Amino acid sequence: MRRATVYRYSLPMEAGVVLRNQRLKTRDGLLVSLWQDEKTGWGEIAPLPGFSAEDVTQAQEAVKHGLSQWMQGASLTAVASAFSALPSVAFGLSCADAELRGELPDVLSTRCAPLCHGDPNELYARLGALPGDKLAKVKVGLYESVGDGLNVSMLLEALPDLRLRLDANRSWTLAKSEGFARHVAPELRSRIVFIEEPCQTREQSREFARATGIAIAWDESVRDAGFTVQAETGLAAIIIKPTLTGSLNRCRQLISQAHAAGLEAVISSSIESSLGLTQLARIAQWLTPDAVPGLDTLDLMQAQLIRRWPDSVLPVIAEPDLEVVWQSQ
Ligand SMILES: O=C(O)CCC(=O)C1=CC=C[C@@H](O)[C@@H]1C(=O)O
Numbered sequence: 001m002r003r004a005t006v007y008r009y010s011l012p013m014e015a016g017v018v019l020r021n022q023r024l025k026t027r028d029g030l031l032v033s034l035w036q037d038e039k040t041g042w043g044e045i046a047p048l049p050g051f052s053a054e055d056v057t058q059a060q061e062a063v064k065h066g067l068s069q070w071m072q073g074a075s076l077t078a079v080a081s082a083f084s085a086l087p088s089v090a091f092g093l094s095c096a097d098a099e100l101r102g103e104l105p106d107v108l109s110t111r112c113a114p115l116c117h118g119d120p121n122e123l124y125a126r127l128g129a130l131p132g133d134k135l136a137k138v139k140v141g142l143y144e145s146v147g148d149g150l151n152v153s154m155l156l157e158a159l160p161d162l163r164l165r166l167d168a169n170r171s172w173t174l175a176k177s178e179g180f181a182r183h184v185a186p187e188l189r190s191r192i193v194f195i196e197e198p199c200q201t202r203e204q205s206r207e208f209a210r211a212t213g214i215a216i217a218w219d220e221s222v223r224d225a226g227f228t229v230q231a232e233t234g235l236a237a238i239i240i241k242p243t244l245t246g247s248l249n250r251c252r253q254l255i256s257q258a259h260a261a262g263l264e265a266v267i268s269s270s271i272e273s274s275l276g277l278t279q280l281a282r283i284a285q286w287l288t289p290d291a292v293p294g295l296d297t298l299d300l301m302q303a304q305l306i307r308r309w310p311d312s313v314l315p316v317i318a319e320p321d322l323e324v325v326w327q328s329q
C-alpha cells in the first residue's frame with residue numbers, strides 16, 4: 001500500500017530579506033508526505049526565487065505527475081532522478097524516498113557556520129561563545145569592498161581563534177577585490193578558509209586567489225552548465241545547495257568527486273523551512289561529516305514547519321494547519 005499527500009506552504013519572512021535585489025516577503029514551497037508499509041517519508045520542494053529556474057506552480061505539477069507514477073508502482077529513486085531539469089523536485093522527492101527506505105540517518109547535529117550580521121557587540125559575544133572550532137560566515141560584496149576588508153580584519157583581530165568563510169556572490173571586479181585584499185593583512189588571510197565566488201568571472205576569481213593567497217570556493221559555478229569538479233590551485237571547496245542541484249544521488253556524486261579531488265564539499269541551505277533544514281543537517285552529518293554545513297538561515301523566517309530545529313524558539317506549524325493541494329486516491 002502506498003499513500004501520498006502534497007502540501008503547499010507560505011511562510012512569512014523577516015522584513016528585509018533581499019535576494020539578488022528581490023525582496024522575499026514569504027518563502028513558498030511544497031511538502032510531500034509519503035506512506036508505504038507502515039513507514040513515512042517527508043520531502044521539501046522549495047524553488048528559490050532568483051536562483052531556481054522552476055517556480056512553485058511548475059514544481060507542483062511535476063510533483064503530482066511524479067507521485068502518480070509512484071502510486072502506480074514506479075521506483076521513487078528513478079522518478080526523482082528523472083527530474084534533473086527541476087532540481088528542487090528531484091531533491092525533495094529523493095529525500096522522501098531516502099526516509100521511506102530508512103537510508104537517511106536520523107542523527108542530527110545543529111552545528112553550522114553562523115552567518116554574521118547585526119549589532120557588532122552582540123555578534124562578538126555570539127562568536128566568542130561558539131564551542132570548539134570557531135567558524136563563521138560573512139557576506140561581502142554588498143557595500144564598498146574596502147569596508148568589507150576592514151570589517152573582516154576587525155573580526156579576525158578581535159577573535160584570534162576565529163576562522164571565516166566569506167561569500168561575495170560574484171559581485172567584485174578585479175579592482176574591487178584588490179580593494180578588499182589591501183585591507184586584510186597577509187597574516188590574517190590564512191584564517192579566511194575560503195571566499196565563495198569573489199569575482200564576476202571564474203577566471204578573475206582564480207586571479208584573485210593567485211594574487212592574494214586567499215583560497216576560493218565555487219558556489220554558483222557548481223550549477224553552471226558544463227561545470228566539472230576539478231582540483232585547482234587556490235580552490236578549497238565546492239558549495240552544494242541540494243535544492244538548486246538535484247537528487248540526493250546527484251549531490252552524492254558531486255561530494256565524491258570533490259573528495260576525490262581533495263576539495264571540501266560544503267552542504268548549504270537554499271533557505272528551506274525547518275523541515276528541509278533538519279534534513280540537510282542529517283545529510284551533511286552523513287555525507288560530509290568533516291565539513292561544517294552552511295545552514296544558519298532559519299531565523300530569516302517567522303515560523304518552523306512540522307519538524308523543529310533543535311534550540312529554535314520559533315513557533316511550529318503542524319500538519320493539520322497546512323493546505324493540502326493533492327492527495328492520492
Ligand atoms: O551557505 C550558507 O551558510 C547559508 C546559505 C546562504 O548563504 C545562501 C543561501 C541562498 C542564497 C544566497 O543568498 C546565499 C549564498 O549566496 O550562498
Ligand SMILES: [Mg+2]
Nearest residue numbers: 167169196219
Ligand atoms: Mg554563496
